[in-house]
Amino acid sequence: MNKAVRDAGEAIRDIHDGAVLMLGGFGLCGIPENCIAALVKKGVKALTCISNNAGVDDFGIGLMLRQKQVRKMISSYVGENAEFERQLLSGELEVELIPQGTLATRCLAAGYGMPAIFTPAGVGTEIADGKEIRNFNGKEYLLEYAFDADYAIVKAWKGDTDGNLIYKETARNFNPLMAMAGKITIAEVEELVPAGELDPNMIHTPGIYVHRIFQGKDYQKRIEQRTVNPRPLPLLAG
Amino acid sequence: MNKAVRDAGEAIRDIHDGAVLMLGGFGLCGIPENCIAALVKKGVKALTCISNNAGVDDFGIGLMLRQKQVRKMISSYVGENAEFERQLLSGELEVELIPQGTLATRCLAAGYGMPAIFTPAGVGTEIADGKEIRNFNGKEYLLEYAFDADYAIVKAWKGDTDGNLIYKETARNFNPLMAMAGKITIAEVEELVPAGELDPNMIHTPGIYVHRIFQGKDYQKRIEQRTVNPRPLPLLAG
Amino acid sequence: MALTKEQIAQRIARELRDGYYVNLGIGIPTLVANYIPEGINVVLQSENGLLGMGPFPFEGEEDPDLINAGKQTITTVPGSAFFDSAMSFGMIRAGKVDLTVLGAMEVSENGDIANWKIPGKMVKGMGGAMDLVASARNIIVAMMHTNPKGESKLLPQCALPLTGVKCVKKIVSDLAVLDITPQGFKLIERAPGISVEEIKAKTAGKLIVEGEIPEMQF
Amino acid sequence: MALTKEQIAQRIARELRDGYYVNLGIGIPTLVANYIPEGINVVLQSENGLLGMGPFPFEGEEDPDLINAGKQTITTVPGSAFFDSAMSFGMIRAGKVDLTVLGAMEVSENGDIANWKIPGKMVKGMGGAMDLVASARNIIVAMMHTNPKGESKLLPQCALPLTGVKCVKKIVSDLAVLDITPQGFKLIERAPGISVEEIKAKTAGKLIVEGEIPEMQF
Numbered sequence: 041m042n043k044a045v046r047d048a049g050e051a052i053r054d055i056h057d058g059a060v061l062m063l064g065g066f067g068l069c070g071i072p073e074n075c076i077a078a079l080v081k082k083g084v085k086a087l088t089c090i091s092n093n094a095g096v097d098d099f100g101i102g103l104m105l106r107q108k109q110v111r112k113m114i115s116s117y118v119g120e121n122a123e124f125e126r127q128l129l130s131g132e133l134e135v136e137l138i139p140q141g142t143l144a145t146r147c148l149a150a151g152y153g154m155p156a157i158f159t160p161a162g163v164g165t166e167i168a169d170g171k172e173i174r175n176f177n178g179k180e181y182l183l184e185y186a187f188d189a190d191y192a193i194v195k196a197w198k199g200d201t202d203g204n205l206i207y208k209e210t211a212r213n214f215n216p217l218m219a220m221a222g223k224i225t226i227a228e229v230e231e232l233v234p235a236g237e238l239d240p241n242m243i244h245t246p247g248i249y250v251h252r253i254f255q256g257k258d259y260q261k262r263i264e265q266r267t268v269n270p271r272p273l274p275l276l277a278g
Numbered sequence: 279m280n281k282a283v284r285d286a287g288e289a290i291r292d293i294h295d296g297a298v299l300m301l302g303g304f305g306l307c308g309i310p311e312n313c314i315a316a317l318v319k320k321g322v323k324a325l326t327c328i329s330n331n332a333g334v335d336d337f338g339i340g341l342m343l344r345q346k347q348v349r350k351m352i353s354s355y356v357g358e359n360a361e362f363e364r365q366l367l368s369g370e371l372e373v374e375l376i377p378q379g380t381l382a383t384r385c386l387a388a389g390y391g392m393p394a395i396f397t398p399a400g401v402g403t404e405i406a407d408g409k410e411i412r413n414f415n416g417k418e419y420l421l422e423y424a425f426d427a428d429y430a431i432v433k434a435w436k437g438d439t440d441g442n443l444i445y446k447e448t449a450r451n452f453n454p455l456m457a458m459a460g461k462i463t464i465a466e467v468e469e470l471v472p473a474g475e476l477d478p479n480m481i482h483t484p485g486i487y488v489h490r491i492f493q494g495k496d497y498q499k500r501i502e503q504r505t506v507n508p509r510p511l512p513l514l515a516g
Numbered sequence: 517m518a519l520t521k522e523q524i525a526q527r528i529a530r531e532l533r534d535g536y537y538v539n540l541g542i543g544i545p546t547l548v549a550n551y552i553p554e555g556i557n558v559v560l561q562s563e564n565g566l567l568g569m570g571p572f573p574f575e576g577e578e579d580p581d582l583i584n585a586g587k588q589t590i591t592t593v594p595g596s597a598f599f600d601s602a603m604s605f606g607m608i609r610a611g612k613v614d615l616t617v618l619g620a621m622e623v624s625e626n627g628d629i630a631n632w633k634i635p636g637k638m639v640k641g642m643g644g645a646m647d648l649v650a651s652a653r654n655i656i657v658a659m660m661h662t663n664p665k666g667e668s669k670l671l672p673q674c675a676l677p678l679t680g681v682k683c684v685k686k687i688v689s690d691l692a693v694l695d696i697t698p699q700g701f702k703l704i705e706r707a708p709g710i711s712v713e714e715i716k717a718k719t720a721g722k723l724i725v726e727g728e729i730p731e732m733q734f
Numbered sequence: 735m736a737l738t739k740e741q742i743a744q745r746i747a748r749e750l751r752d753g754y755y756v757n758l759g760i761g762i763p764t765l766v767a768n769y770i771p772e773g774i775n776v777v778l779q780s781e782n783g784l785l786g787m788g789p790f791p792f793e794g795e796e797d798p799d800l801i802n803a804g805k806q807t808i809t810t811v812p813g814s815a816f817f818d819s820a821m822s823f824g825m826i827r828a829g830k831v832d833l834t835v836l837g838a839m840e841v842s843e844n845g846d847i848a849n850w851k852i853p854g855k856m857v858k859g860m861g862g863a864m865d866l867v868a869s870a871r872n873i874i875v876a877m878m879h880t881n882p883k884g885e886s887k888l889l890p891q892c893a894l895p896l897t898g899v900k901c902v903k904k905i906v907s908d909l910a911v912l913d914i915t916p917q918g919f920k921l922i923e924r925a926p927g928i929s930v931e932e933i934k935a936k937t938a939g940k941l942i943v944e945g946e947i948p949e950m951q952f
Binding site for chain 1: 535537557559561567568592594595596597598599602603605606607608609610611612613651
C-alpha cells in the first residue's frame with residue numbers, strides 16, 4: 041500500500057480554489073512547511089483554512105495570507121500578524137474563532153465518525169449564540185459539529201510508505217487529529233522509511249488515515265518565543 | 279508524583295461491595311490478572327463489571343463469577359462460560375450487552391469529559407429501544423452516555439512510577455480507554471521503571487490518568503484460540 | 517454443486533480491489549484472506565486494534581499479546597499498526613475501512629441483517645458486529661442460502677432480532693451472488709451447476725433475474 | 735504596598751498541594767512555577783500537549799519541537815508525556831487537572847470571567863481559555879485589582895464579553911486574596927500595608943469582610 045509521492049507539489053496537485061483545508065501545527069511548531077510553500081507556489085485561492093493559528097507575517101500560513109490565498113480562517117488564536125489584521129479589518133478575510141479544545145475535538149469527531157460532540161467550552165459566552173445547549177447531570181454543554189474538510193495537511197517526524205506516522209514532542213498537537221479528519225490526508229515527514237521499519241506499537245497515526253506521504257526538505261522550524269535560562273557556570277577543575 | 283504501590287492487594291484495598299469496575303482486556307488478552315486474583319481473594323461482592331468479555335470458566339473475570347462476586351456484567355460479547363450461563367439463566371447475574379464500539383466510545387467519552395456521544399451502531403435494532411435517535415446529514419445515530427465507573431483496572435506492558443503506561447500489541451485494546459475513564463485508575467504492569475525511563479513521545483496513557491501502579495507477577499497470559507501454521511520445512515544444506 | 521465454504525471465500529476475494537482496507541468477520545469471512553488475488557494489495561483490519569494482520573504464527577511462535585477479533589493467535593505484516601478500541605471503531609465509523617465481510621443468519625431484501633441473537637437461546641452478544649454494519653461503506657455477507665432445515669435465509673424481512681438495517685450490499689451464498697437493490701435481491705451469478713430455478717425456490721425474498729445469469733468459474 | 739507580579743505568583747504558589755496537576759496560563763500565572771514550595775510535588779500541564787513541563791532550556795539547547803502553550807521554548811522533567819490536543823483538552827474537561835491559574839481583565843462577584851475580547855479592538859481569539867474555565871475544577875485568577883485608569887476589575891457583573899460563567903474560585907490580585915462565594919467576593923488576606931478600606935474602595939462588586947483580615951507574609 042505504497043502512498044509515497046515525490047514531493048509537496050505532487051502531494052497537493054489537486055487542491056483546488058475554494059477547498060477546505062486543515063493544517064496541523066501549534067504556532068509555528070509542527071507545521072507542514074513544505075506543503076505551505078507548494079500551496080503558495082501553486083497560487084490556489086479562496087481557501088478555507090482550519091488551523092489553530094494563522095502563522096506570522098513571513099512564515100507558516102502567513103505566507104498564504106500574504107498572497108491573498110485565504111478567504112476564511114477557522115482558528116482559536118490568530119496571534120501577531122499585521123497582514124492578517126489588515127485583511128480582517130478590510131473585510132478581505134473572514135475569521136471564525138473557536139475554543140482550542142472545541143477545535144481539537146471537532147477534528148477528533150470527524151476522524152472517529154461522530155457527527156457532533158458536547159463540550160462545556162463557551163457556555164454562557166457569545167460563542168454559544170445560536171448553538172444548541174444541553175444539560176447533562178446539572179452541567180450545560182454546547183453541541184458542536186464534526187469538521188468536514190477536503191484535505192488535511194499534516195507534518196510528522198517519521199513516517200513509512202504505508203502512511204504510518206510518528207510525531208515528535210509538542211510538534212504532535214493537532215497533527216494526528218487532523219490526519220484522521222481529512223477526506224484526503226497529506227503527510228510530510230522529516231524521515232520517510234520503508235513500511236516495516238517503524239515499531240507498530242509506537243505509531244501515532246495508522247496509515248489507513250493517510251493518503252499521500254513524502255519526505256520534506258529544508259525545514260526551518262522557526263521558534264516564535266525563544267526563551268532560555270542562563271547556562272550554569274562550569275565547575276572549575278581542581 | 280510517585281504512584282507505585284506494593285502489589286495488587288494494596289492497589290485494590292478500598293474496592294467495596296457494590297462498586298462499579300472497568301476491567302481492561304479483549305478476551306484473555308491484556309487482562310489485569312493480578313488485580314483479578316486479589317479481588318477474588320478479597321471476596322468483594324455485588325460488583326458491576328464493565329469489560330468487553332467475561333473471561334472463561336477458570337480464568338479472567340470467570341474467576342470472580344465463580345465466587346459469585348459479580349452482580350452485573352456490561353459487555354459486548356460474553357463468549358463461552360458455563361458458570362456465566364448458569365447464573366444468567368437463574369437470575370443471579372444481570373447482563374447488559376453493548377456494541378463493542380459503543381462500549382469503547384463510552385469509555386473514551388468519560389476520559390475526555392464528554393457526557394454523551396453519537397453512534398450509528400444499533401440504530402433500527404432492539405439496542406435502540408428507549409434511546410434518543412438523532413439524524414445528522416441524513417443518517418441516524420443513537421445518543422449514548424459516558425460511563426461512570428468507580429474504578430478502572432488495567433494491564434499495561436511497561437509503566438513508570440508517575441503512572442505513564444505503554445501497552446503491547448493487541449493487549450492494548452480497551453486498557454487505555456478505561457484507564458482514562460475511572461474515578462480511581464489502577465494499573466498493573468509487567469515492568470515498572472522509575473519516572474524518566476520511558477520515552478515521553480511513546481506514552482499511550484499519560485500518568486495523570488493513573489492513581490496507583492504496581493509491577494505484577496506470574497502472568498499466565500492464557501491463549502483462548504491457539505491457531506498456528508505448520509512450520510515450513512527447513513532448507514537442506516547443500 | 518453448491519459452493520464449499522472455501523469457494524464462498526474465494527468468490528468474495530474477487531471483490532477485493534487494490535488498496536482496500538478490509539475487516540473480515542469470524543468464520544467463512546476469515547478464509548477470504550487465503551484467496552487475495554495476485555497483484556491486489558489489501559490491508560486487514562482487526563477491530564481489537566490492529567491494521568496489517570498477517571497469517572497464523574508458526575507453531576511455537578504464538579504470542580498471547582497478539583490476537584485477532586476472533587481471539588486467534590496471529591502475526592503482523594510490515595507496515596502494521598496497533599491502536600486502542602476507540603480508534604479502531606472510530607476508523608470504522610468514519611468510513612476508512614473499505615469493505616467488511618461477515619456472516620449472517622438472515623438477510624432481508626432491503627439489506628437488513630440478523631446475525632447476533634436467537635430468541636430462546638443463550639445470547640452471547642453482538643461484539644463489534646452492530647458497529648461494523650452500521651458504519652461500513654461496503655458490506656458483503658458470506659452465508660448459506662438456506663438453514664439446516666432447508667428454509668431460505670434470504671427473506672422479505674428478517675424474523676430474528678436485527679443487527680443492522682439497510683446495510684448489506686452483496687451476498688455470496690453457497691448457491692449464488694446477489695446484490696441488494698432497491699427492488700430486492702438481484703441475482704448476479706450462479707454456483708456451478710445450480711439452476712436459476714433452484715435459487716428462486718430457495719430465496720423467500722423478492723428475487724430479480726434479468727437476462728442470462730452467468731455461472732461462477734473456479 | 736501592592737504586590738508585585740512576582741509576589742502575586744508567590745502567593746498563588748501557596749495554594750498548590752502535593753500531587754496536583756496544574757495548568758498555568760500566560761503572564762503572571764507562568765511565574766507561579768518559580769515558587770513551588772519545597773516538599774510539594776506538582777506536574778505542570780501545557781495544553782498544547784505535554785504533562786511534565788520543565789524550565790526554559792539553557793541557551794543553545796532550544797528545541798523548536800518543544801514549546802509550551804505560550805509558544806515559548808521549554809524543557810521536560812522526568813516522567814513527562816506528550817499527547818495530542820484532543821487528549822489534552824480531554825483530560826482538562828474530565829477534571830483531571832486539579833488547578834488552573836490564569837489572568838483576567840474582569841471577574842464578577844459570581845465568578846464570571848472576561849479575558850479574551852475587548853470590543854473595538856482586534857480580537858486575537860480565546861485559545862484554550864474557554865475550555866479551561868468551563869472545565870477546570872479549581873480556577874484561581876491572577877490579576878491587578880484595578881485597570882490603569884484605577885477602575886475596579888472586580889465587578890458586580892462583567893462588562894466585557896465573557897470567557898466563562900461562574901467558574902472562578904479565587905482571585906489573587908496585587909491588593910488581596912479573595913474567594914468567590916455565593917454572597918460575593920470574600921476577602922481572605924490583604925497585601926502588606928494595604929487596608930481593608932482601600933480594598934473596599936477598589937472593589938466594585940459586593941465585598942464580604944468578616945472579622946480580622948490577616949496581612950500576607952512574604
